[in-house]
Amino acid sequence: MLDEQLIAEAKVPGLKPTQQQRSRALVVRLMNEGLALLEEHDFDGLSIEALCARCETTVGSFYARFESKDAFVDTLQRLVVEDRRRELAARYSSDRIPRGDLAQLLTWITKGGVIWLKRHHGLVRASLRRAGSDLGSWTPMRELGRIQVEYALPLIVELLEGRPTPDLEQRIRFAFQIMYGTLNNMILIDPGPFTLQDAATPRLLATAMLRLIDPTKP
Amino acid sequence: MLDEQLIAEAKVPGLKPTQQQRSRALVVRLMNEGLALLEEHDFDGLSIEALCARCETTVGSFYARFESKDAFVDTLQRLVVEDRRRELAARYSSDRIPRGDLAQLLTWITKGGVIWLKRHHGLVRASLRRAGSDLGSWTPMRELGRIQVEYALPLIVELLEGRPTPDLEQRIRFAFQIMYGTLNNMILIDPGPFTLQDAATPRLLATAMLRLIDPTKP
DNA sequence: TCAAAACTAGAATTATAATTCTAGTTATAA
DNA sequence: TTATAACTAGAATTATAATTCTAGTTTTGA
Incomplete structure (x- = not known):
């Protein structure tokens, strides 16, 4: 609201x-x-x-x-994005970030993403569609993705304890690209077998991200 | 052509x-x-x-x-899909499928997917956009995805040698969902950091899929 | 209280492209 | 060769929705 x-x-x-x-x-x-x-x-x-x-x-x-x-939908998008921006700021400065292990942190991230997307399903889908013709119209959403990566990346690196190599950072960024891609695709075409509604979705996404980032984890 | x-x-x-x-x-x-x-x-x-x-x-x-x-674009889509269907049939019955190990097989799959998508960038993007309003218009593309999974799944299971558990099959299917999602997202909004043009894209995708499917692999 | 500014109503206009229609033109086959 | 069917040209029509316009109505501030 x-x-x-x-x-x-x-x-x-x-x-x-x-x-x-x-x-x-x-x-x-x-x-x-x-x-x-x-x-x-x-x-x-x-x-x-x-x-x-x-x-x-x-x-x-x-x-x-x-x-x-156009201006109407742009405004709508801006407001929802601004709302989410604040939500992210609050989320990442709260003391409820799971810092125990990477698996938990990633599950927390994917679950949060799924919940938000479910809430804004319609606007996100409309933005995705509009982006097909006017690439600029996706910019605010892209920015949201960037922000989340900026917040999460240091947390992830910290949990891994190793030195932050360029290769690690690359894998982390790609893990997020996978997450956004998979979720956007669900919103737009819902290809199955897993949907935004499935409880398994955030879990599987987190697993995929975890293993890409840190191959030593099961 | x-x-x-x-x-x-x-x-x-x-x-x-x-x-x-x-x-x-x-x-x-x-x-x-x-x-x-x-x-x-x-x-x-x-x-x-x-x-x-x-x-x-x-x-x-x-x-x-x-x-x-509409009928025009539907026809276009049908033809491209039929063409790809034949290509897949040929590809998966050729003797050039890498059967050595899973990493190679998956890289072969992701590279093939990227090449095809680059060739049909425009139509796929248009289909994705249309799907936002008319879900049925994605059906032929979805079918293409299904076909590829049907071809690849037994090959993957075979390479792993273990018993094909439901859990394994689930992870394999989700790996493909991730692949299609990530690629479709690149086509539609090209979020970065990796694009369809980057040589690293199919490699990273294959790595993500490999590790999700078989955690014992590096 | 009352004039000016802000706002609302909703019919009329406009813009854009898909689609139709009809008169020619070309190919086919008896 | 020629009648008929198939096809092509392109101007005219249509459909759909966004947008504009103007006449009321409400709010504000002096």
């Missing part, structure tokens, strides 16, 4: 500034209903008329706030 | 039967130029007018052959 505060703080271009409470409330409704609609339709299928109907408003009001449909 | 013979053999619904040589030649041109155009544009961006201009024909002729733009 995106709220007024987040929207105010993450000032996004393409969202025209509001002066009155009623329009701030409208933006909140549009954002959340937009997110909901993206669970069913993708970017093209998301109709502004339909969105406005669900928000009990009209296209006139919509365009009083947003440049365009 | 798709040729007349393949088109004749893989009879596709949505492609109206041809009676004359000139229209068979036209279909060949449309298919190959379509494939070329999909390297630059995706499904929506592919304009029928533009395609016809490149083929030195007109939309009238196009619609004499194809139901619709």
